[in-house]
Amino acid sequence: MTGGRITLAHGSGGRAMGELVRELFLEVFDDPELRRLDDLARLEPAAGGRLGFTTDCHVITPPIFPGGDIGRLAVCGTVNDLAVGGAEPQALSCGFVLEEGLELALLERIVRSMKAAAREAGVRIVAGDTKVVRRGEADRIYITTAGVGWIAAGTALGPERIRPGDRLLVSGPVGDHGAAVLDARGELSMEVGLDSDCRPLASLARALLAACGPGLRAMRDPTRGGLTAVLNEFARHCGCRLEVEEEAVPVREAVRGVCELLGLDPFDLPCEGVLLAVVDPAQAGQALEVLRSHPDGAHAQLIGEAGRAGEPEVVVRTPYGGQRLLDQPLGDPLPRIC
Amino acid sequence: MRYVDEYRAPDAVRVLLDRVSGLLQEIAPASPLQIMEFCGGHTHAIFRFGLHQTLPEGSVEWVHGPGCPVCVLPRESIDTAIDLARRPGVTLTTFGDVLRVPGTRQSLLQAAAEGADVRVVYSPLDALALAREHPDREIVFLAIGFETTMPATALTLLQAVREGLGNFSLLCRHITTPAAVRAVLQGPDPALDGVIAPGHVATVLGSAAFDFIPRDYRLPVVVSGFEPVDLLHALERLLLQRLEGRCAVENGYARAVREQGLPPALDAIGRVYELRGEAGWRGLGRIADSAVRLRTEYADFDAERRFGSRPTPASGEEPLPCGEVMRGRLRPPQCPWFGTRCRPDAPLGALMVSAEGACAAYHRYRGSSAP
Known part of the structure; x- marks a missing residue:
């Protein structure tokens, strides 16, 4: 996947997009639910308790900074919102808005960093979406993550x-x-x-x-x-x-x-x-x-x-x-x- | 952090507080002593560290002077800046504090939301860098501040001249401290007992620049830094002068301030600026010889000359009591609009805009007791 840049074709739903999804997202995130390439992920709920659900958009500049990057941030942001609410984080979805011309190497680095952060947090990445906008219509990369986690019965924080x-x-x-x-x-x-x-x-x-x-x-x-x-x-x-x-x-x-x-x-x-x-x-x-x-x-x-x-x-x-x-x-x- | 921690050390502050309290007992003033800190940086520090709550009750009242440059920026300056920022091809740059200052119709922030190109910079050099990176755009820097920021603007201008950057210019709104101090002290009824002089301005101008205060107004003056130890030390020396019946300028900020100032900074100021004559101050009206403009040899870099300056809208002074607050005759909470129609999120007067404005400081740091 190294070399090259994101083109409008990577968001078109055609072959270029299929390659990006298979060779980068499926390969790196490596989750059976994601590999099904279905329109949704199916999760087994925990017995009892409640479902915690949250979402967070990430637009940070620069996308790589000392101690992290927008990918790590996107995973930690949503995991932490779940965790401080008393939920045990289970699964994340991620939506990418990519600017035409983004270096594929940068995207790969960010995606790998998301996987590493998810592994650290013990959370799966089970769904995703990618859109490409024309050069100048976004600043390189925005990532939105949503996450679910189980809140054990009896836990009440607020x-x-x-x-x-x-x-x-x-x-x-x-x-x-x-x-x-x-x-x-x-x-x-x-x-x-x-x-x-x-x-x-x-x-x-x-x-x-x-x-x-x-x-x-x-x-x-x-x-x-x-x-x-x-x-x-x-x-x-x-x-x-x-x-x-x-x-x-x-x-x-x-x-x-x-x-x-x-x-x-x-x-x-x-x-x-x-x-x-x-x-x-x-x-x-x-x-x-x-x-x-x-x-x-x-x-x-x-x-x-x-x-x-x-x-x-x-x-x-x-x-x-x-x-x-x-x-x-x-x-x-x-x-x-x- | 060196040069900060030792001036914030609680032990040192306690020793000074004891000494100041002792002096206050000795003086035993019939009514609270009126101490004016001219500089907005001092106002901010007094509130941030809660120093006004540490002195014996009823012994000292701090009178907050007009030394917050953002707060005294007249509406005309904002209007002119907005006019420039709206022109095609022009990017207006300035410090973040200026964005929320209300102009006649709107602030720069509101103008930006409507499409004017306004950008925040941390230093005039950032504006210069923008000019280099965007040769197709006109980069205007709205330069504000007292003598503290004048040298940086001047050196930036000289750098632009050296590089022959034809797309960089200044909207020069620098103002002078001594003229403003005079305007406040000359007014009726300042009834002050001492003045804490601004440490940063004195670093540039030299402590001697304030000699006129004891000479013309018979008031003791101590130049102070911005940490708790600095301010209490300055207060102690003001009280000592009073006990000894003296009036002089003393330098309580020796680690930064020399009697004759900073020659390279003064040189840059002298090369680039000349007195503008009378200038408008928000809340204080027009003050003679209180502002500077670029010398004619730098006319090419003067945004007003380059773009043609718009006639000042003939709007009278706003019917707000900001001037009374800046002269120390009204405390911020005594203003009828304080915290009601005039709030940090919706300022009517500029004293509510900048963190260094007396009203914003009162509002932000209002504790259990007012100073």
């Missing part, structure tokens, strides 16, 4: 379950993805040597859920809008004031540096491999231990707690005894970051 006194934990340093992608765009001329944290969180979420049970109130992966957006969403849903210790939130030195230079707040930058968890105070210590003993949560931290009800806002306590409101970022400071 920000409405947060109570005053509950503890807030993050599984690792925030803002890596946003800073790495900004850096990779070369607009900053900084070359800070950061990697995106893009990774599947299914295993970490499973471990936390198993250890805390109903003591785990809610999880979310802070992607667009970062920690700020998720905390505000949680506050709105539970009606509690959420209080965060600024010093406790892990932020890498290089991320802080990028933010200082650009006037950004690391709390607003997207992560693609970190989860925010809210747990019963009695289980906070155990939850932190579980996260830290997992390779994807080694740098987990307790960052704050839910305060009194009736004041749905997020407050950051500075290390000097002052505090400030952590308000929703306006619009998107960083377009096309995921």
